[in-house]
Amino acid sequence: MNPPVPMLELRQVSKRFVKRLDTAAKLGNFFGAGMREEVVHAVDKVSLAINPGEVVGLVGESGCGKSTLGRIVAGIHQANEGERLWHGRVIADMPAAEARATELKIQMIFQDPFASLNPRMRVADIIGEAPVVHGMVKLDEFDDYLDQTMRRVGLDPGFKRRYPHQFSGGQRARIGIARALAVKPEFLVCDEAVAALDVSIQAQVLNLFMKLRADLSLTYLFISHDLGVVEHLSDRVVIMYLGRVVEIAPADDLFRGPNHPYAQALLAEVPRLETRRRRFEPVKGEIPSPLDPPTGCHFHPRCPHATERCKREAPVLREIAPQRWSACHLNDAT
């Protein structure tokens, strides 16, 4: 399986957040307070390739770096190391105008339907600002373009003079989608885009995402903690744990038989409508702090199969079957 060139690719991308010592802390250290710079490896050497038309689900628990990775893909955060490629070309090396055009092709849908919309702008401005600024739509065609964009996401264009607070959560989510669609993107990063919505509203928005995918041939990176949502939408699934990718697999294969022990534990814990009054048998232990991750394989303190080697040596992501990648030493035994 050698797909031509992926639409979007990350190569060995890392992102660190460093909390530098301020003068007071330095002074404290002078007297022996022993304060250290705090470094969080939010994303640790992640490589990822997404093909045109694919929906890739990115799953993980809090602190796994999935939101940071999404923001790197969307160009909001700059990675400390590694490259981001668009159709095989490094975006950072493109001429300025082309790089900006590329950034517009990659848009992001945010989690919070309240904080992600500027409360002081009318819906028409929220959606229409970027296309006007970038000269994508002529002024005399603006109204038609706006109406069309709003209708596409299921909003009544009659509401375009309103402010975000006059809309319900579901409608606000649609405004956020319309804002991204207005610059004609080809790739959408959805960061927990339905997590804040009620179940019935969530279903509407998920259906909208699927309709848009068909209508506009979009490619998605769908970030969620909700495995049910990811299973429903995705072609392939990426599972992260504490900044590292532990497993990448086609959705069908993954949900039929996860390889990595963390993926197994995660999938076992997903509440499902079909399982009634089950006996919960939880994974042991806490999610470690990303400030101080365990040595070797990050999952080893919670893993039922952990060996000495897991404590010392971080496993690399290897292809264990066609299209299936996993980072676990157990795969070496076979």
Place this chain on the structure above:
Amino acid sequence: MTAPDTALEPALAAKPQTPFQRFLADFFDSKIATAGLVVLAIILFVAIFAPWISPQNPYDLSKLDIMDGRLEPGTKSMDGKPFLLGTDDQGRDMLSAIFYGLRTSLAVGVTASFCAMILGMTMGLTAAYFGGLVETIIMRIVDIQLSFPSILIALILLAVLGQGVDKIIIALIAVQWAYYARTTRGTALVERRKEYIEAAQCLALGDRRVVFRHLFPNCLPPIIVVNTVLIANAIALEATLSFLGLGLPITEPSLGLLIANGFTYLLSGKYWISFFPGVALLFTIVSINLVGDQLRDVLNPRLQK
């Protein structure tokens, strides 16, 4: 949060259209704030139209008669006009003097606060946006300045600069800009982390546009609140300085100077020369603060839906 359900939010249709209309509806919800605003409106009216509504021009020496000096409130002048609030030692009608004094006090306070706001906001936004060394320098200056009593800074500046309306305005700006800078920076840092700023960045809107169209308008509410409180402070500080004789020149008397003027007679039973300007000052500051308190409540994002 575990606040009661969002369904307590009133129906969409019942809500007024723009954020400004919503703000007005919320503001007039409080009776005491409305009363404060009415008082403030009257005071502003009086201050602006003082030359036309005052019974006499208190600083036209040809209209003053020393024989009218220190008359009690309500007594009639030599030519039959009543002095509603009495007269001072030079026979000046206190009511007119207060009208003119309000005019000076408010003009100085408002001008100084607005200039301080422009300066402080610029510094605060600069610090929050650029970060790094720029931020450190600006914020350390702010810290140092805020650690001195404001009256001390004002006194030193006036001692160096001398007297005059422009001098006292400069002194008040120097005292107040740091408050604006700190408030603006704090708010901007919070707003900058919100998702709508990330969304604007993702849409490649350009730094200047993000700062002025997205970040800045959302930083305004707390600054407006600080502004009302600081106008009241500026007026009070100016009155204090004038009372100490360091403020405005005698040719442009403010309320503080009027109070100082009557102070010597206070113990000899001629209370009105100090008392009524004092009451005017009190009403001004209380009404501004009432309005400011209500603004803070209405604009507080934590209380907003």
Place this chain on the structure above:
Amino acid sequence: MTGGSDAPTLVVENLRTHFFTRAGVVKAVDDVSFTVTKGRILGLVGESGSGKSITGFSIIGLVDPPGRVVEGRILFQGRDLASLAENEARKLRGSRIAMIFQDPMMTLNPVLRIDTQMIEAVQAHEPVDRETARQRARDALGKVGIPSPDERLKAYPHQFSGGMRQRVAIATALLHRPELIICDEPTTALDVTIQGQILYEMQKLCRDSGTALIWITHDLSVIAGLADEVCVMYAGRIVEAGTVDEVLDRPLHPYTLGLIGSVPSRNVRGRPLAQIPGMTPSLLSLPPGCAFRTRCERADAACMEAPAITLPLANRPIRCVHPNLAASS
């Protein structure tokens, strides 16, 4: 697992909690009745604005003005909490009934050590000495699966992770061995593996000590795995009730049907979800008659009148004049 012969722990009858706001009266809870039996778990499911949380707050007596319980009886082990004197009711609520919130910091004081808080909580309702109270706190922490409870007692809430904090809050609720625990979305903010751990502890607790549990949530899947009975709420009313199997496998109310269809699951992978049109209504502007009418495909003239509770099948109370009686899939 077929209780019922036991005396019910809690009976709620015709509860109405209204909020008297400037914009009008909000009927957050409107004629709600249900029963919880010893050792069983009742799921209270609904979306935002359904009144599920306010129902819980009404039972524990945490409804603040402008809200008020205007009608109905809350019988806890046969005694009506509404008719008891206030301090008596508070005593019952503090020791025999406990509540766990979505945000554990509603229960925990951020500036006090865990042991201080838990010992105080014990001594507030029982005249025991400090050492006994500490012992009790240690036992409670152990019971919810906190390793090395002795060390943990000396910590402050901020030194715990979110999941651990929720465990401490649960342990605090367990101190008086309550007969009833009301859980208001306690795992919603937690990660899946941590949620699994908490559900495990709660289920064990319920089985072992016979505590009755009310589990308030928006998540049908959690209810499916945990609860025995379920009440589905919509716009302040219970629209459907029954055992979990009956309600989830054979939903009678169109709203329940739509809600189940809205949950993404492996059965409908890649296909559109069966969505409910429209949005969750504002309680201030409910349509007259059945509140779900405007979003319901079965609605007709008969729905203009508020539906009463009927029993189209045995033990299956619903509020709908057009129940889905076709054989389920």
